[in-house]
Amino acid sequence: MEKKLTVLVTDDDQDIRDGIEIYLKNEGYNVLKASDGVEALKQLQENEVHLIILDIMMPNMDGITATFKIRSERNIPIIMLSAKAEDSDKIHGLSVGADDYVTKPFHPLELLARVKSQLRRYVQLGTYDGQSQSKVEVNGLSLDMDAKEVRLDGELVKLTPIEYKITELLLKNAGRVYSINEIYELVWNEEAYNAENVVAVHIRKIREKIEADPKNPRFLKVVWGIGYKIEK
16 A cells, blocks of 8 residues: 655644645645644654645744754755745745745645645656666766765765755756756746746755855856756
8 A cells, every 4th residue: 555645734824724734635645733843843753744834934933944954854845835925035945945935825726736746756756757877977976866865975965855856957967058947847847937046046055065166166057148057
């Protein structure tokens, strides 16, 4: 029997928690709930969780702080919720390690689609069609698709699922330039819309983890006016 995946829903509004739970359970997911970041961290310690839906504005511990703490230990997908629609809030959430961002009010089916997309990538990382190669290395930066790991000179690099997917795409196709829209559509598996800031934030985070000098990158290069590539 296939194991059920578990989603942790964290929001200080009980009606929102309960409403999201109904949709997730109808799709066959296990659901855990928390009312703030402190409760969410406790749930993570006590249960196996595969994805977190996390509100930003909460008492006791907000979503940004909780995400920062979660990312120090775990790479599970995080979808942030917020009533704020400004790009700066979205970028802030993504910069600390969130994988996706949904602005309130939202349609439950849109959130459900994003949950499915993130879980599909998390469970099946490294399965691009037509690619049989399981290990790739470029100048000391290596990718092991079976182990779902990226290493730099033998040392494990801790990447979020989205960061891993971007690195995988560029490293497996080293030398090829991908536009921002191409990266977004291949990694997020949806049509690119205002993707520049979202992709740029993740590229910056990857550079911070794999580059000795992120401002003068050795691996992940920008091709001005076109996109990004990993140098062969």
